[in-house]
Amino acid sequence: YFVYIAQMDEDDSPQDELAWIKANPLLAKTDYGMEYLRAQLKEALDDPRKMRNFLTKNLNMWVDAPEEGYLPIERWRACEGELPDLRGVPCYIGVDLAAKIDLASVSIEWPLEDGRSVVMSHSFIPEDTLQQRIKRDKQDFARWVREGWITAIPGAVVDQDFILDWIERQVEENGWTVAEICVDPWSASQFMVDLQRRGYTVVEVIQGIKTLSEPTKDLREKVLAGKIVHDGNPVLAWAVANAVTREDHNGNIMLDKRKSRDKIDPLAA
Secondary structure, three states: OOOOOOOOOOOOOOOOHHHHOOOOOOHHHOHHHHHHHHHHHHHHHHOHHHHHHHHHHHOOOOOOOOOOEOOOHHHHHOOEOOOOOOOOOEEEEEEEOOOOOOOEEEEEEEEOOOOOEEEEEEEEEEHHHHHHHHHHHOOOHHHHHHOOOEEEEOOOOOOHHHHHHHHHHHHHHHOOEEEEEEEOOOOOHHHHHHHHHOOOOEEEOOOOHHHHHHHHHHHHHHHHOOOEEEOOOHHHHHHHHHOEEEEOOOOOEEEOOOOOOOOOHHHHO
């Protein structure tokens, strides 16, 4: 048996029809076959949930994405680039505190005048549970701590004051202009009060499909259109690869933490 795979060269793209023959040496040589593949690609571009099937079933590519995955990790990685000067650019901060013994994340988005958005993320983990998380999730959290993508907070729980101080320190050191800080009010009442006392505008973001569908779709569309710029944060990339969505009968979607195989807190934030 032989399996023909669209092994992409550096300049190849899944949308490049010249590359399709690598996985379809017979089908791609016929007009009917090319029309079929074009129709399959169009469906995948119109509905990103079908992109995984296009890559795996039409191009025979192994894809690191779960069923009902939020978006192809390759498209996310393609958005990595040099960050522009963000001083004075209004930003929006999202906070996912999760459980106090688990990963917590702060993500920041800067909408730019050219239609792109810059995104950054930082996560926090209790120092006492670090080794447990490494064994459970089979991820090198210790390396991510050493590289500065995650901060290990002393103790067995996530100290919310530590996260408050981290936000203030980043704002001061980097010249951030914070428009709003968005927080899930569940188990975060005091955190929100403390933010307001420090002078920030705080917005409650209820974790429901009607609330989260539009921004969830918007971020995905921006990634697919190449309008997101990020710094290659491996923790955020891990969350993107893990993310699975659920959909209601009206076509609204949200990230589904229960169905995602691993943590998605940085992306949820």
